[in-house]
Amino acid sequence: MTLPLFVGSLVSTWYGGLLGVTEIAFTDGVASWLTQGGFWYASYLLFAALLAARITRSRQLTLPDQVGLLHGEAARRLATWVNFVNVLPVAYVLALGLLIQLVSGLPLWLATGLGTAVAVSYSLAGGFRAVVYTDLLQFALMCIAVAVVMLAALLRLGGGGFLEPRLPATHLRATGALGPQELAVWALIALSTLIDPNFYHRCYAARSPRVAVGGIALAVGFWMLFDVCQVFGGLYARAALPHADPRKAYLMLAFDVLPAELRGLVAVGLLATVMSTIDSYCFVGAMSLSHDLFARTLRRRAASHTGLVRLTRIGIIAVAGVAMALALLFSGSFKTLWKTFGSLNTSALLVPMLFGLAGWTPPGAGVASMVTGAAVTGACATLRLLGARWAVSLEPLLAGIAASVAAYLIVALRRPRYEPR
Amino acid sequence: MSWDWTAWLGAAAIALIVATIAIVIWVVRDLRRR
Numbered sequence: 001m002t003l004p005l006f007v008g009s010l011v012s013t014w015y016g017g018l019l020g021v022t023e024i025a026f027t028d029g030v031a032s033w034l035t036q037g038g039f040w041y042a043s044y045l046l047f048a049a050l051l052a053a054r055i056t057r058s059r060q061l062t063l064p065d066q067v068g069l070l071h072g073e074a075a076r077r078l079a080t081w082v083n084f085v086n087v088l089p090v091a092y093v094l095a096l097g098l099l100i101q102l103v104s105g106l107p108l109w110l111a112t113g114l115g116t117a118v119a120v121s122y123s124l125a126g127g128f129r130a131v132v133y134t135d136l137l138q139f140a141l142m143c144i145a146v147a148v149v150m151l152a153a154l155l156r157l158g159g160g161g162f163l164e165p166r167l168p169a170t171h172l173r174a175t176g177a178l179g180p181q182e183l184a185v186w187a188l189i190a191l192s193t194l195i196d197p198n199f200y201h202r203c204y205a206a207r208s209p210r211v212a213v214g215g216i217a218l219a220v221g222f223w224m225l226f227d228v229c230q231v232f233g234g235l236y237a238r239a240a241l242p243h244a245d246p247r248k249a250y251l252m253l254a255f256d257v258l259p260a261e262l263r264g265l266v267a268v269g270l271l272a273t274v275m276s277t278i279d280s281y282c283f284v285g286a287m288s289l290s291h292d293l294f295a296r297t298l299r300r301r302a303a304s305h306t307g308l309v310r311l312t313r314i315g316i317i318a319v320a321g322v323a324m325a326l327a328l329l330f331s332g333s334f335k336t337l338w339k340t341f342g343s344l345n346t347s348a349l350l351v352p353m354l355f356g357l358a359g360w361t362p363p364g365a366g367v368a369s370m371v372t373g374a375a376v377t378g379a380c381a382t383l384r385l386l387g388a389r390w391a392v393s394l395e396p397l398l399a400g401i402a403a404s405v406a407a408y409l410i411v412a413l414r415r416p417r418y419e420p421r
Numbered sequence: 422m423s424w425d426w427t428a429w430l431g432a433a434a435i436a437l438i439v440a441t442i443a444i445v446i447w448v449v450r451d452l453r454r455r
Contacts, residue, residue, distance in 0.1 A: 004448035136448055143441035150434040159427025222444075225437040232430055 001205045006215035008136040010202050011222050019095040019274075020334030021227070022250035025234025027335070029171025031178050032234065037227040039190035041220050047193050048216035050357065053209030055200055062284075063197045064292045067349070070356030071366025078370050079349060080292040083197055086345040087288065088319060089281035091337045094327040096274045102251050103267055109328055115271075119278040120320045124313050134279065138272035143226060145269020149250075150229040152257040153236040166239035185395045188350070189342040195349040197284045247334060278320070286315025339397075340381060347373035347400030351408055362412035369411070373404030 001009070024032040058066065063083055068076025096119070097112030104111065122134060163172075170177040193199060206212040236257075237249035244252055254266050290311035351373060352366040377400030383391035 002451050004444060004451045008444060008448055136445070140441050140445050143437050147434040147437040147441075150430060154427055154431055154434075159430065222437075222440060225433050225440065228430065228433040229437060 031176030285319035369408035372407035
């Protein structure tokens, strides 16, 4: 992939969460620029500085491969499953369904099904190449759509004079009403960039390490502009439609402030945003089924290339199906969904990955830290849900990360000697 | 507290549109060259 394609494809894949970010801006205010923006820019740049060139050179196709290289076969298998759960595009499938429902009035299940079917069909027909090319078109539509909504809101509603009296005071504070624990959790979730399969896949496909590093830096510039429009779009929605469903408020604002001729363009832009993310996640999820699970774990090395391609296609349908089922079962907010999935994934993979990349890979430590991290996060999240008093005030991810570090250190230090890999 | 950010928000939105068009042109030229 050349630099322009790399930037276009990376930017549009990463930002499928439009309705999620505007939901969080609606409820948390400007602080969402920090939790969904600032923390992420820092970790993208960290990724570019530490990892991008390394991945491009390492020729490890997927994230589990990289984990396996550092911590061995058992860790690779575990990472395959964590990765698979993480790339299920549940929030995005839900966003797509809500969007189509709002535009067409169809019932949610039908809207979700139709939208997902379209996103899946062109991935099936064209493979990774189609995903990259459609990403570019979607990227342009998406950026122009959010910019147009921002401009329309400014012109129709006014600037600070409109927002300030209509927003809760904390909405304009940099950290809003968020406590230090919640901020720390979002900072850690942002660090999950370091273990994001889409970033891995794009860096692997980059033509050279230079393309990967420069591309990420350029993409961060785009994201900053895009985030301003998203976050303030969410704030305008809060000010103009304070009683709307936070998940849909941004869309309703867009339709309110835009002239009829532009509504179509924006609807297509928003659809594009969500679809470009769904197709990429389905593809990465299917790759994890066909490449990591089938070819590697089940040791079907004899599987031919055509066979693997067919498996990837079946995988895309399977991933989309599971994501759709979960999206329809799920009735909470994007924020909850992201935080839960993000916390589980980060607590399992972040610690072993960071130690591993630092070059310290004692045998067994990676697996121990993955299992402990995910188990403690899962347990705390469950207890929190059940209403245990101490658990309510503790963010599950913080407990999970602490446990993951502890497990890594205990296993590493319990073995007096080990052979460096 | 009254600061008018209208200008900044508008500038960001216009910059986003310009940057998007620039990158699309860049990609199309890149693809044609190959």
